[in-house]
Amino acid sequence: xxxxxxxxxxxxxxxxxxxxxxxxxxxxxxxxxxxxxxxxxxxxxxxxxxxxxxxxxxxxxxxxxxxxxxxxxxxxxxxxxxxxxxxxxxxxxxxxxxxxxxxxxxxxxxxxxxxxxxxxxxxxxxxxxxxxxxxxxxxxxxxxxxxxxxxxxxxxxxxxxxxxxxxxxxxxxxxxxxxxxxxxxxxxxxxxxxxxxxxxxxxxxxxxxxxxxxxxxxxxxxxxxxxxxxxxxxxxxxxxxxxxxxxxxxxxxxxxxxxxxxxxxxxxxxxxxxxxxxxxxxxxxxxxxxxxxxxxxxxxxxxxxxxxxxxxxxxxxxxxxxxxxxxxxxxxxxxxxxxxxxxxxxxxxxxxxxxxxxxxxxxxxxxxxx
Amino acid sequence: xxxxxxxxxxxxxxxxxxxxxxxxxxxxxxxxxxxxxxxxxxxxxxxxxxxxxxxxxxxxxxxxxxxxxxxxxxxxxxxxxxxxxxxxxxxxxxxxxxxxxxxxxxxxxxxxxxxxxxxxxxxxxxxxxxxxxxxxxxxxxxxxxxxxxxxxxxxxxxxxxxxxxxxxxxxxxxxxxxxxxxxxxxxxxxxxxxxxxxxxxxxxxxxxxxxxxxxxxxxxxxxxxxxxxxxxxxxxxxxxxxxxxxxxxxxxxxxxxxxxxxxxxxxxxxxxxxxxxxxxxxxxxxxxxxxxxxxxxxxxxxxxxxxxxxxxxxxxxxxxxxxxxxxxxxxxxxxxxxxxxxxxxxxxxxxxxxxxxxxxxxxxxxxxxx
Numbered sequence: 001x002x003x004x005x006x007x008x009x010x011x012x013x014x015x016x017x018x019x020x021x022x023x024x025x026x027x028x029x030x031x032x033x034x035x036x037x038x039x040x041x042x043x044x045x046x047x048x049x050x051x052x053x054x055x056x057x058x059x060x061x062x063x064x065x066x067x068x069x070x071x072x073x074x075x076x077x078x079x080x081x082x083x084x085x086x087x088x089x090x091x092x093x094x095x096x097x098x099x100x101x102x103x104x105x106x107x108x109x110x111x112x113x114x115x116x117x118x119x120x121x122x123x124x125x126x127x128x129x130x131x132x133x134x135x136x137x138x139x140x141x142x143x144x145x146x147x148x149x150x151x152x153x154x155x156x157x158x159x160x161x162x163x164x165x166x167x168x169x170x171x172x173x174x175x176x177x178x179x180x181x182x183x184x185x186x187x188x189x190x191x192x193x194x195x196x197x198x199x200x201x202x203x204x205x206x207x208x209x210x211x212x213x214x215x216x217x218x219x220x221x222x223x224x225x226x227x228x229x230x231x232x233x234x235x236x237x238x239x240x241x242x243x244x245x246x247x248x249x250x251x252x253x254x255x256x257x258x259x260x261x262x263x264x265x266x267x268x269x270x271x272x273x274x275x276x277x278x279x280x281x282x283x284x285x286x287x288x289x290x291x292x293x294x295x296x297x298x299x300x301x302x303x304x305x306x307x308x309x310x311x312x313x314x315x316x317x318x319x320x321x322x323x324x325x326x327x328x329x330x331x332x333x334x335x336x337x338x339x340x341x342x343x344x345x346x347x348x349x350x351x352x353x354x355x356x357x358x359x360x361x362x363x364x365x366x367x368x369x370x
Numbered sequence: 371x372x373x374x375x376x377x378x379x380x381x382x383x384x385x386x387x388x389x390x391x392x393x394x395x396x397x398x399x400x401x402x403x404x405x406x407x408x409x410x411x412x413x414x415x416x417x418x419x420x421x422x423x424x425x426x427x428x429x430x431x432x433x434x435x436x437x438x439x440x441x442x443x444x445x446x447x448x449x450x451x452x453x454x455x456x457x458x459x460x461x462x463x464x465x466x467x468x469x470x471x472x473x474x475x476x477x478x479x480x481x482x483x484x485x486x487x488x489x490x491x492x493x494x495x496x497x498x499x500x501x502x503x504x505x506x507x508x509x510x511x512x513x514x515x516x517x518x519x520x521x522x523x524x525x526x527x528x529x530x531x532x533x534x535x536x537x538x539x540x541x542x543x544x545x546x547x548x549x550x551x552x553x554x555x556x557x558x559x560x561x562x563x564x565x566x567x568x569x570x571x572x573x574x575x576x577x578x579x580x581x582x583x584x585x586x587x588x589x590x591x592x593x594x595x596x597x598x599x600x601x602x603x604x605x606x607x608x609x610x611x612x613x614x615x616x617x618x619x620x621x622x623x624x625x626x627x628x629x630x631x632x633x634x635x636x637x638x639x640x641x642x643x644x645x646x647x648x649x650x651x652x653x654x655x656x657x658x659x660x661x662x663x664x665x666x667x668x669x670x671x672x673x674x675x676x677x678x679x680x681x682x683x684x685x686x687x688x689x690x691x692x693x694x695x696x697x698x699x700x701x702x703x704x705x706x707x708x709x710x711x712x713x714x715x716x717x718x719x720x721x722x723x724x725x726x727x728x729x730x731x732x733x734x735x736x737x738x739x740x
Binding site: 002015022023024025027041042043283292297298300301306317320321324325327328330331332333334335341345350370 | 372385387392393394395397411412413459525595653662667668670671675676687690691694695697698701703704705720
């Protein structure tokens with residue numbers, strides 16, 4: 001009785017995978033370097049490095065399938081498990097592509113998916129040349145290891161080359177900083193049989209440094225004023241990428257909307273913060289659909305149920321009683337020790353209409369941003 | 371960080387309380403006589419009798435509040451924890467009333483809540499006299515310990531007295547078997563501050579022996595064709611009972627509808643099978659509202675989201691892939707070993723309209739009843 005799913009990473013995403021999977025009769029085991037990993041509320045925790053082969057073997061033992069909840073999981077470790085015969089889903093190839101910003105952008109381009117102008121930067125001179133070509137403003141990003149706005153420097157003037165080079169160095173990618181209308185994301189799930197379903201496009205708001213991929217503050221779903229053509233464009237982007245990767249599970253692509261066009265910024269080969277609204281706001285949550293996909297089960301409906309906004313709780317949790325007093329508000333406390341800039345939880349608020357949602361969000365933003 | 375809730379009983383209700391409570395940042399500890407109790411997926415399990423004082427102390431240690439997920443929990447044990455200073459919610463008095471069918475019915479009557487005719491039966495002669503008064507058909511029920519249709523005998527003719535007496539004996543209650551139009555239940559939650567909220571009335575269908583309180587097969591919410599007056603009548607019944615008990619948490623009352631009138635059959639001082647639909651079908655699930663109430667938090671909205679039907683999986687789980695392929699279907703596998711007559715899980719199916727729901731239910735009933 002009871003299939004076991006092994007999850008590489010034991011953060012809030014693992015925790016929410018567990019919460020979605022227990023009702024499906026699944027058991028979970030997590031691997032995380034921290035003995036305080038929040039996912040351990042849902043199953044045994046193996047404490048160890050995500051690339052440690054013994055720890056990987058330990059967490060995977062007897063599991064029906066292995067997944068990861070962080071795109072920084074060393075791809076070699078995931079490959080090693082695959083070679084031992086484990087079903088690693090999504091496949092380690094998705095990690096490899098996502099872990100290299102250059103490979104990621106080249107993949108988009110190869111698939112005919114529009115992206116902001118970019119250039120590989122391996123030397124200081126290449127940076128100067130690339131900046132000439134692309135123009136300012138631009139963003140220099142490390143090829144590996146950046147997330148939540150870390151590992152990137154903005155260049156507003158050509159004279160900023162020296163400082164940017166000194167701060168980041170190579171290997172890096174210089175990207176055009178697009179003057180976009182808004183940031184969207186498309187969340188898609190692909191089944192073992194190759195069927196892809198997309199959730200409605202989500203509108204995202206990031207903290208402070210807009211456009212540099214800073215930490216996510218809020219998501220609204222469905223994104224307002226999305227034409228069928230725009231939704232179709234987002235789904236086409238997702239479909240091409242997932243098919244190309246032979247992907248199994250949930251994947252999120254961050255997009256810039258410029259007029260009627262969508263440009264791909266980056267993708268995350270996992271369940272994603274901009275999909276947390278699906279727990280209450282969609283027919284089937286991203287977490288359940290990820291599990292259904294990786295276990296070869298039929299996908300669930302990705303339709304929205306009403307209108308939702310998800311607000312991240314960053315650095316501190318809001319006053320819980322006041323949050324819970326807002327109709328339609330759903331608290332998600334990850335059980336983490338507060339630390340500045342840390343995602344400690346989120347609140348999703350749902351409503352039947354966009355107007356009702358606006359009222360509720362106004363009450364919540366005051367609390368969650370406080 | 372992190373309040374601990376102790377739950378007396380580690381069955382599926384405890385498991386679903388845990389699933390609702392982890393996102394609220396709560397941790398759980400369960401007490402159950404079975405080392406295979408399904409709730410242990412959500413927290414440590416103390417294996418022991420529900421009336422064992424050492425085990426009770428063990429599970430309650432350090433808990434912010436203690437609750438129970440079975441109305442058969444010995445009231446003395448719950449009282450003992452209360453005397454040790456623990457917040458036991460709902461209070462042990464609710465257990466005491468619910469554990470005695472006679473006291474339960476007398477409470478309803480004292481509160482002016484209509485009930486089917488009944489009489490206490492302590493001797494064979496009293497049974498014969500009561501049957502004369504009440505008439506046939508009637509049901510003889512043990513005062514203590516019956517559930518899911520156990521501990522009761524139907525009397526269709528006066529001549530059945532001998533056999534019924536031989537089977538059940540005293541102390542018992544004889545109840546008029548009402549020719550009702552349908553079975554409903556009202557699910558209510560009362561906060562620590564004394565506010566009561568009710569979910570929409572639910573229509574229930576029981577297996578085989580209709581009217582004898584047999585095992586629940588299906589619930590539909592909101593119940594079709596409920597007038598505002600009928601909903602108000604259900605809420606008035608719940609309000610009177612909860613206030614009288616000084617109740618904190620979720621309570622369910624089983625009702626018979628006869629014409630425009632509601633008769634109270636029995637109540638369960640806990641989250642209830644006829645409220646499982648609230649996980650996907652209401653703004654706030656019964657499990658979350660029970661926890662909010664017992665921890666002194668504001669109650670969540672009890673409004674329905676669309677239309678829902680909950681089907682119990684009894685004795686065997688259905689073909690999971692075929693269930694998951696039905697749009698709007700949500701599987702809840704309790705992780706229990708199959709056994710005839712055992713509740714192993716449930717499926718809730720939701721839809722935006724009653725017509726869409728009917729289509730989906732038709733597909734599911736074929737699978738779940740198979």
